[in-house]
Amino acid sequence: MKDFVLAIDQGTTGSTVALMDGRGRICASVNYEFPQHFPQPGWVEHRPADIWHSVEKGIRAVLRKRVCTPAQIAAIGITNQRETTVLWDRDTGEALNNAIVWQCRRTSDFTESLKSAGHEKMVRRKAGLVLDPYFSASKFRWLLQNTRGIGRKLRAGKVAGGTIDSYLIWQLSAGDAHVTDVSNASRTSLMDLKRCDWDSELLDLFEVPGSILPRVVPSSAVLAHTKGVKGLPDGIPIAGVAGDQQAALFGQACFTPGDVKCTYGTGSFIVMNTGDKVLQSRSRLLSTLAWQLGEGGKPVYALEGGAFICGAAVQWLRDELQIIKSAPEIEALARQVEDHAGVEFVPALTGLGAPHWAPEARGSLTGLTRGTGRAHIARATLDAMALQNADILLAMERDLGKRMKPLRVDGGAAANNLLMQIQADILGRKLIRPKVIETTVAGACYLAGLGVGMWSGVGEIRKIWEAEQEFRVQIKPARRRERLASWQKALERTLL
Known part of the structure; x- marks a missing residue:
């Protein structure tokens, strides 16, 4: 019987892999850290291969705990450090450069130049975000301008780009799927919040070709299937994806407008459910997309503020x-x-x-x-x-x-x-x-379980959550x- 969800929680300093049963209990969990790289003051990088190896290692280790067999896994859920940005080769899946981490400030001068030129109002209106090096768009631009041999690969259509969720789905599916969910896409400064798709004006502003980007999909639906992953059978649905803070909001059962949570991690992130309305902040907080359940589901929005260091x-x-x-x-x-x-x-x-x-x-x-x-x-x-x-x-x-x-x-x-x-x-x-304080894992599991019908809806998940x-x-x-x-x-x- 397929009654377990495997969650991959890919964070800033390490990757957690966990198993949740049908009653919402986290039955096993492992974590593997990987190196941080600081090539210059204010710069933060990860080697994408280190991230993927930590996930592979975590999958094998959590299954060795014998909570369930691989055949009992109904779905995989992914949650991830969000704005961290990576480019990879479409043929080999190998990264073309180190990933630029969300904490990295190397694009400060560029984002300030856009601000000085008066572009922030348009970016806030469409993407819900301020102009800041925190978000992915300026990181994509930097990688496209500073990666050796990138021009030739771009002309040949060999470059894929995305946030860490996209990179992991590509690896888990042996390159069959290049997708990102709406919550991660909303953190790039390249997606129109209301249309839930890439925006040509934003792409032009940041000089990012839309051809390298993943397809934007719901947070809970069958998005891809495993293929060639050590320790896992082919064909397991990848059915839930959300950025870590949106996953935590979902894992906290914050399903009603006005519900709010704070996650204390590397940074601290406060997210409030604002329902089906994009709330424009007067206090320079961020309007973002919380989740979308199923193809054609109504997007749920949120208001967010984050402290980089917690x-x-x-x-x-x-x-x-x-x-x-x-x-x-x-x-x-x-x-x-x-x-x-x-x-x-x-x-x-x-x-x-x-x-x-x-x-x-x-x-x-x-x-x-x-x-x-x-x-x-x-x-x-x-x-x-x-x-x-x-x-x-x-x-x-x-x-x-x-x-x-x-x-x-x-x-x-x-x-x-x-x-x-x-x-x-x-x-x-x-x-x-x-009771479960690692709610990013819980949120990824709930989204994946909903995506394959393990739970009937958010009402059933609300009953699982306990103080x-x-x-x-x-x-x-x-x-x-x-x-x-x-x-x-x-x-x-x-x-x-």
Whole structure:
């Protein structure tokens, strides 16, 4: 009986492969990290072959856990780091250059030139996005202009391009399918949000030939089939695909307009379901596509804001400052002090995202005294993670014109109880943490399962979702205002 879904969660620092059963339980999971490459300050790259090998390794490893046989896998779901961009050879499937990662800022000058020329209004109207090197379009342009031998291959029609979901589907299907789902396409700055297809004016602006791009398809439907993948039989449907943050929104069962979640990963990403309407933000948040269920299904839209550095700030404390040996240690270290004691860490290590959009901003650590210790820096780091999110969430409320529903939280750092309490206090809103905090995996599984009929609809999935813990506000409004004011002063110094 085919009653398991295999999920591939391809993230910024590693790939997770997991198995979910028909009752929505994640029964097995493995993760393999791969190297990050930083060829110049502000540049971030991945070797696509490293990504694919981590996925292959993960598939074999999760099946060795003997939760199910390969023949019991009904479908495969994919969720992925979104704006990361790659070009590959249509004949061999080999990458033509390193992938440019979503964090990379190398195209800042180009996007600024477009902004100065007055193009941002058109881009926002059509794609829902601001002009920033974060998104894929300028990365495609850079690769097309800086990859050896690309002109000859383009003329011969040998170049394929896409985000990581497209690259993985190509590899999983032995090149039979070149597709991307609407949620990933909406992160490129090349898709018209309302038409759910590539836009000729946007393609011309960014100098990207439409011929290299994948076909835009729904997030939940049979999109391709496995072929020649080690450890898997041919013919397994690839039936669910979504960018990681949209997958997390789906995995949190945020199916009603106004439902909102925050995922704490390498960065932190807040996404709110806005239903069948494209909500244009007055606070420079992003309008994006959440998902589309089935061919001809009505698109569901969302409002999003993201901080580029969240969990990555903890990694920086571990790897560069070496004040902790492992990421989970930060909670116990931060609990050693009552508060941040005036220390402010603005983690603009790769610029600032929403709502500031300052790609050239750099991080700052201020308010240090002779009494400052490791614990104060740890506490200031957790505070910063929560404060960045509060900036975004409060901007969302201004756009909506009303208070939002309780915030659903997930991702690796959501397991940090101190961080969750700080977030509730600084935001002044209740937080709800689900039993399954890796909701990107859950969302990919739900989408794939729906695509092959394992579940009848979102109502059945809503019954599967369960809360694990709530975090209620524990500080007074005056103290919250004081904390937010201190943070704003630190931000202003960073943005000078």
